[in-house]
Structure formats: structure tokens, C-alpha cells
Amino acid sequence: MPDTTVKRCDKVKVDKVTVFEGQVVRVVVDVLFPQIGKSKFLSPTEHAMSNKDKIEASETRITKAVFPNTTNHYATLFGGTALQWMDEAAFITATRFCRQKMVTVCSDRIDFKHPIPAGTFVELVGRVVKVGNTSLQVRVTVYLEQMYDEYREKAIEGLFTFVAIDDNMQPVPVRR
């Protein structure tokens, strides 16, 4: 029985020896055939995640405190600062998705829904929403969070498009 298998194997781990219908039976629990042994080390392709997994893995969350040096004369978060934070969150998300050099090519429709007062936290959440040939789009949502209670609401949302580039700053396909 297992002997024929043993001859074709690199390594056999025997769990126990028992008697079955008068015959000594070895229960083999771990058989490494040469080709199976090699395939235990996955190639980069085998490791490659699906786009869905990559979208999950690249989701980026950054929390900032809205201190007075980030506000305008209304004591709310300055729009330009919010845009800088959002572009940064989007850039990290895009780069994590494909691990390539990326540049911002466009920002679409930024909705400032609620003012963000000084003395609060904001959480920026970046997520890839579209993957093109050389470009991809990231949605960034900014949540306003009170420091001393659990209140939280969506305050800003915007879309950012990035292009993957080579060393000559020319567009190249986004790795999937």
C-alpha cells in the first residue's frame, strides 16, 4: 500500500502505525512529492491579489487634529489644507494599490458639505473606485469627528485621478 507511494516521494511523515485486517498499515499524513514541494513556495503571480483584494488592502485612513494653524478666519478648516490632505490620502491609496510611481492628473467635484470647526478630528478615507489603463480614480471621504463625544459625520468628499508613470514621466499601464 503506502510503499508504492513512498518510492515516488521526497519525504514522508508517518503519523502512526496501526494494524488493519491483519496487515500493518502506516498512516501517512504528509507526503511531499518533488513537484508539490516546489509549489509550496508561491511565485509572485500566484501571490498576486485580485483587484478586489487590492482595493481592500490599499484603503487608507488618516486622522488629523484640526488645530488653529490649519483653519481660516472663521475658525474652520481651510479648504486648501483639506485639499492637500485629501490629495495626500488619495496618493497613498493609489500608490498602495499598484506600487508604481503615480501623479495626480485631475481632481473632480469636491463637495464641502459641512464646515469643520477647529478643535475637532478629521478622518480621511481613500479608496480606489475605478481602474483604467494607465489611470485610476480614488474617492476620498473626510469625516468630521468630535473630540469629546462619539459624534461623527461626512463633511467632504472628492474624486482624484492618478496616472502611473515611468522614469521619463510617461504614462504606463497600471499593474493589476
Ligand SMILES: CC(C)(COP(=O)(O)OP(=O)(O)OC[C@H]1O[C@@H](n2cnc3c(N)ncnc32)[C@H](O)[C@@H]1OP(=O)(O)O)[C@@H](O)C(=O)NCCC(=O)NCCS
Ligand atoms: C499625468 C501625465 C503624465 C499624463 O500624460 P498624458 O499625455 O496627458 O496622458 P494620456 O493622455 O495618455 O492619458 C493618460 C491617462 O490619464 C487619463 N487622463 C488624462 N487627463 C485626464 C483628466 N484631465 N481627467 C481624467 N483623466 C485624465 C486618460 O484618460 C488616460 O487614462 P487611461 O490610460 O486609464 O485610459 C501628464 O499629464 C502630466 O505629467 N501631468 C502633470 C502631473 C503633475 O504634475 N501632477 C501634480 C504633482 S503629482
